[in-house]
Amino acid sequence: MKIAEVLRLKGSAVVTITPETPVSGLVDQLAQHGVGALVVSADGQSLDGIVSERDVVRRLAAHGAGLLDHTVADIMTRSVRTCGLKDTVDELMALMTEQRVRHVPVLEDGKLVGLVSIGDVVKQQIDVLKTERDQLEAYITT
C-alpha cells in the first residue's frame, strides 16, 4: 500500500504550529488535538521542523518550570525525515524502525500534504487484516 492511500483513508489535514509558539501553547495544542507531535510551520505549508511530546519531556529535566516559556523553535527537531505519496507503507515502517521516529511528514513538491504516525501505520495494517477476514467469511458462507 502507498502512503497516498493511507492519507486518503485517514485524511490529509495536518495540524501545524508556528516556531514562535511558547511551549505552554504547544502543550495545550497537543492535548487539544489528542496527538503526540505537531508539524512546525511558519506558513502552514513549509516544513520547518517537527515537535513531539518527547522533545518536551527530554528538556523538562534540564529546564524545569522555565521550559514553558521557551518557544517551539527552541526544542523542535529541524532535521526531519519525510516521505512521499508514492512511498509504500513497508518503506515507511522501515524508516520509522531504523530512525526511531514515530511521526513522518508527507511532502509533495516540497509542500506539506500529510502526516503519518506509527499509530496510523498499525491501524492500516489491522484494517487490511479485518477486510481479508471479512472477505474470507463472506466467501465461506456463500
Next chain:
Amino acid sequence: MKIAEVLRLKGSAVVTITPETPVSGLVDQLAQHGVGALVVSADGQSLDGIVSERDVVRRLAAHGAGLLDHTVADIMTRSVRTCGLKDTVDELMALMTEQRVRHVPVLEDGKLVGLVSIGDVVKQQIDVLKTERDQLEAYITT
C-alpha cells in the same frame, strides 16, 4: 507470531519505576533508558500502573513547574491493558489501535514478564518482511 516470540527477540527485561518516585526522577529515567513509558511497580514484579511521556505532557499545562514535585502515582494510568505470552501480534496491534495505547505490559500468572511497544511491533513486522525477501532472493539465485 506470538508475543512470547517477540519477547524472545527483543528480550524480556522490563524497566520499572516505583509509584513514590517524583516526576523529576521519572523524566530522568525516561531519558536514561531512551523509552516513552515505564511500568510502575512497587516490587518490580507486580503491575501497579504504567506512566508515559504523554502523562507528563498532559499534566504539564495544568500544574506547570509544580508537576516535577508530584509523584509517579499522581499521574500514572492505573487501569492498564495487558497481554499474555500466547496472544498474537495481530491481536496486540488491534488492542493498540482500538485502545489507542502504545505500550502493553505482558503478564504471566499475574506477574510482569515483558513490555511490548508499538515500535517493537512495527520492528518485528519489518524483520519478517526482510527475512521473506532474503529467502526469496536466495531461492532465485540458486
